[in-house]
Amino acid sequence: MKAVLYTKVGTPEESLRIAETAKPSPKSNQVLVRVKASAITNMEYMRFGGLGPVLNLAIHATGKPLGIEFAGVVEETGSRVASLQKGDAVYGLAKGFIGAWAEYVLADEKEVSPKPGSLSFEEAGALPTxxxxxxxxxxxxxxxxxxxxxxxxxxxxxxxxxxxxxxxxxxxxxxxxxxxxxxxxxxxxxxxxxxxxxxxxxxxxxxxxxxxxxxxxxxxxxxxxxxxxxxxxxxxxxxxxxxxxxxxxxxxxxxxxxxxxxxxxxFQPKRQRLEELGRLADDGKLRPFLDGVYAPDQVHEAIRYTLTQHPQGKVSIKMEF
Ligand SMILES: NC(=O)c1ccc[n+]([C@@H]2O[C@H](COP(=O)([O-])OP(=O)(O)OC[C@H]3O[C@@H](n4cnc5c(N)ncnc54)[C@H](OP(=O)(O)O)[C@@H]3O)[C@@H](O)[C@H]2O)c1
Missing domain, CATH: 3.40.50.720 (NAD(P)-binding Rossmann-like Domain)
Incomplete structure (x- = not known):
């Protein structure tokens, strides 16, 4: 599969590269999701704002795709996953807070919820964190x-x-x-x-x-x-x-x-919170504000913009390679 890989600690231009990597397989409690959209989060803000070496000690990202949050469609479910099935539109958090800037991402069932129908994939992918x-x-x-x-x-x-x-x-x-x-x-x-x-x-x-x-x-x-x-x-x-x-x-x-x-x-319970956010979105009470939608090959630009311009709301990455 294609992914935006983090190759080394450095600037976005030095460390991010689109490349082929192995498509992951879900464990029994996980789902594999075909990613439609993700977003820039405070993790990228920290990683490229000077805390790259420290963050890499906590979440060792070298050689892996970055990306915490996502919206997409379930491609495959682990044997013990009961609440989701292939074809469901979902949104949530990548396993270990890493891997969403790719064609496919793994997520624990307890950190994924049905995508609110009222939101686009770009909006839903910018909501989780x-x-x-x-x-x-x-x-x-x-x-x-x-x-x-x-x-x-x-x-x-x-x-x-x-x-x-x-x-x-x-x-x-x-x-x-x-x-x-x-x-x-x-x-x-x-x-x-x-x-x-x-x-x-x-x-x-x-x-x-x-x-x-x-x-x-x-x-x-x-x-x-x-x-x-x-x-x-x-x-x-x-x-x-x-x-x-x-x-x-x-x-x-x-x-x-x-x-x-x-x-x-x-430390927050993720699935219940995602469900509540989805309910409020579908009630018309919550909508992510997107300050731009970028392609995977523009991710450097999206990070630079976030670091220097103080975006309004969130910056989305549409995961079409
Ligand atoms: N973004 C995430 O997904 C996420 C997730 C978990 C935790 N966090 C944490 O939550 C915190 C906020 O993150 P964020 O992404 O929302 O930050 P942000 O996008 O940089 O927003 C900062 C906000 O503070 C305002 N502001 C700046 N200086 C101010 C001042 N002197 N007085 C009052 N308001 C001021 C800004 O307004 P103007 O732009 O109008 O100046 C803007 O509304 C960070 O510590 C981050 O690590 C973020």
Whole structure:
């Protein structure tokens, strides 16, 4: 089969090459999927943004196709797979978070779900990682209908899902992004949009019941002040500083009734989350925003664009070789 192989640590141009490689065979709990589409994820952002050698220690990718998420059609099922069959349109996560940039990918049955019928393959292939992460954060926030929810980082690969999901769970959503993304955030259904280039949420005087903060751009003390009594803060991703700042969460919670948590992608139940995302998509409440669809031989360009231009939503790779 054809695949976009990772040949060595380096720039996208140095390390990625389209080549023939062996078509994998599913183990008893796996499915083999004919990939229709995948997308750029934060993994590529890390791998080509300077963390290639470190990431290669955790997920040794040399000689294998990259690509975490996918949408496609089941080609073959393992002997113990009961919920899926050949010909099903599905979406999900590649086994071991690697291998989706290829004609065929292996996936564990528990990390695959039927593709939402309302989404194209390109849209569904861009939903798994960002969608699962955003849904995990929204569930951790335990949003009650009518609550004021602040989503910071609202236009990116995770945040644009968080805006839609927070609204779907009943929140009155204030989205924070820069000037060029204000219209996009409104189109995602945000009730209010704050342009962080023009307005400082920390000084605006408004407070919130829930805060979902991509990357945690402010110190935890600022979020604490922005939260109403009994409120909850959930951090998605984040720099070392934002993550280490979370250590102060339990102390800040004392006496305030406020909760400080973070939502980490690898530890989330994947299949249930994919099913819930699919249900919300088919209810018209969730749709990936695609900032471009690239071909496999343009994958370098797609990664460069992601590294340098801050895409709106997600960047798709249509897997037609
Ligand atoms: N993408 C994924 O699939 C994925 C999956 C799991 C975990 N994660 C993690 O989640 C985090 C976010 O990823 P992402 O892909 O969504 O990032 P991203 O696409 O780079 O989005 C960053 C967002 O933050 C906004 N922003 C930038 N500076 C800001 C500031 N000073 N104040 C307020 N907002 C600001 C950006 O708005 P403007 O563009 O308008 O400036 C944009 O909306 C990362 O730590 C990542 O590792 C991502």
């Amino acid at each position: 960002g969608g699962i992460t955003a849904l995990g954060a929204v569930l951790a926030a335990n949003i009650q209908p009518g609550q004021e929810v602040l989503v910071q980082g609202a236009s990116g690969g995770v945040g644009h899902f968080a805006v839609q999901l927070a609204k779907a769970y009943g929140g009155i959503v204030t989205a924070v992004c820069s000037t060029r993304n204000v219209e996009m955030a409104k189109s995602m259904g945000a009730h209010h949009v704050v342009d962080y280039k023009k307005e400082d949420i920390a000084a605006a005087g408004k407070t919130y019941d829930r805060i979902i903060a991509v990357n945690g751009y402010h110190p935890l003390s600022v979020y604490q002040k922005l939260l109403n009594k009994g409120g909850a803060y959930v951090l998605i991703g984040g720099t070392g500083k934002a993550l280490s700042g979370m250590a102060a969460g339990p102390i800040r919670a004392i006496g305030s009734g406020k909760k400080f948590t973070s939502a980490a992608f690898p």
